[in-house]
Amino acid sequence: MVGVLLQITNPFSIKKYRKTIKIFGYSKNNSLLCTVQFKKQFMKRLKILSTLLLICFVVATFQNSLTSFVNGFSLGWNIGEYEEMYETTSQTYLAMKLTPKSDLLQMNTLNVRDSSSMMMLPEKATFITFKSMHQEASGEDKFHSVVDALLNVAILSCFVVVLVLVVKIILSFRRSEVFEERNISRINLIGRILIIIGVLNTLWEFLHVFLARRTIALTDFEISYTEIIDWENIIIGLVVLLMNEILIMATGMKKEQELTI
């Protein structure tokens, strides 16, 4: 016994053979069955993981989209209330990251539990909304608005494409199709699109910071270019491309193994 423990009731029944086989290693005569059994176990694990990933992915996407929608809706609602309260109308609002000019800057805040006043350090990055100073939109403002809208549409389209590709890959894994040329090209495309999203997000942030710096200057905060680069998407994109190279190598090895007689 080299490494396979068998309990064969009917040697001609391949199904029973497979069910009762217990793998400890490989033997010459039973290597094929061991490989089949190992592949079955691996594929089972792969299917379970793919299903879990698909569920998590759908829930996370739904949750994040819903949160963004609720945040956007509440921001719009607050702006509407502000306009009603102060009887003013505005053209544009921007959400900006601000950096305090001094680390020692402190602000008063109220503890609603006991109404006591508290001191706090402002966060390194915070958000404000502000009204566009130009009541009459100039040609340059219109150009910026068009660029802003185009960037938004491009980023959204890229995200949709990535979503579709990820779902396709997970479904393909569930069908036990792992080392396929289609999956390689899909993963390659995802990596490239994520890098493009990173670059577009950076351009979008740059445009907003550029417009804000041209329009306003605050006493205690500054609008800086330091946090405009979308490193997250760029790094994830590069990691995906790296994983894709590993997958290409694995597919090549699989092909070679298939062509070994």
Next chain:
Amino acid sequence: MIVVNLDVMMARRKISLNELSEKVNVTPANLSILKTGKAKAVRFSTLEAICKVLDCQPGDILEFVDDTK
């Protein structure tokens, strides 16, 4: 490059692909890949079985040809 002369040896021994595949315990599809030179590698066990059935040496089946000349 390595040239596979399996078809020559099969013709000499007057054995068909299906017959050889049954005796060697390799599928006809895989044997066809080997015969047409599409195979990337050959296991020693396969080579041993083929040599045994065809009663020949590995050198009769495999041949090195210098394609740079």
